[in-house]
Amino acid sequence: MTDAVRRSASRRKILLLAALFALPVIVAYALYFSGWRPASTGNHGELVQPVRPVTDATLTRLDGGPMRFSELHGKWTLLTFSAAECLKPCERNLYNMRQVIAAQGDKAGRVQSLLVVTDLKALELLRYAVKDYPGMRVIVGPPEAVAELARQFTLPASSPLDNLNRIYLVDPLGNFMMSYPADADPNGIRKDLARLLRASRVG
Structure with missing residues (x-):
């Protein structure tokens, strides 16, 4: 495997990890700005x-x-x-x-x-x-x-x-x-x- 291929594979891994960490934040923002709210909380009252x-x-x-x-x-x-x-x-x-x-x-x-x-x-x-x-x-x-x-x-x-x-x-x-x-x-x-x-x- 050449250095260029290794660098490309390493870059893809870094991008994938960054996407995995960013995904929950992106989803949370999307839900918030779409107006969605949880149907209920842990309280009964x-x-x-x-x-x-x-x-x-x-x-x-x-x-x-x-x-x-x-x-x-x-x-x-x-x-x-x-x-x-x-x-x-x-x-x-x-x-x-x-x-x-x-x-x-x-x-x-x-x-x-x-x-x-x-x-x-x-x-x-x-x-x-x-x-x-x-x-x-x-x-x-x-x-x-x-x-x-x-x-x-x-x-x-x-x-x-x-x-x-x-x-x-x-x-x-x-x-x-x-x-x-x-x-x-x-x-x-x-x-x-x-x-x-x-x-x-x-x-």
Whole structure:
């Protein structure tokens, strides 16, 4: 093999290696500029980007005692809004939150649940409904503070007050970071929460 042939073969190898390294970058750029995006991410919930710090407020518990929202800091919080009559969507959310937390095993103590009541017309029914959920905090007022809290969880296409019956996730620092629609698979919520608990050094 002559020197010219060897140089030509060596040049082809170098060009081939360069093409192999450049190909992923070229494909990525092509996909990006064509408008393609992944159909889904590793999360089952809908991320809030950027996360929203929830403003502290003085609230009223179901037993009449005061509570500040900041008391929830330090743990992951699953939160839902509902009228006091707590119809089937509300019952489903409370049940799902309880099961998702219990499924975290020895990490369950790092998670808490909160029901924020938006309408007090059936308060006695609510007292009966929440007996099956010991440890869950229930906020019933004052109305102005509840309304302001609800506004902080408004999403681009919905509000917690429009009967979408979502479950919201607040991190241990008090940031609203993710939500789940009414028909969300509780197994997906469980997986998301388990992943966060493994990765997080807070809460």
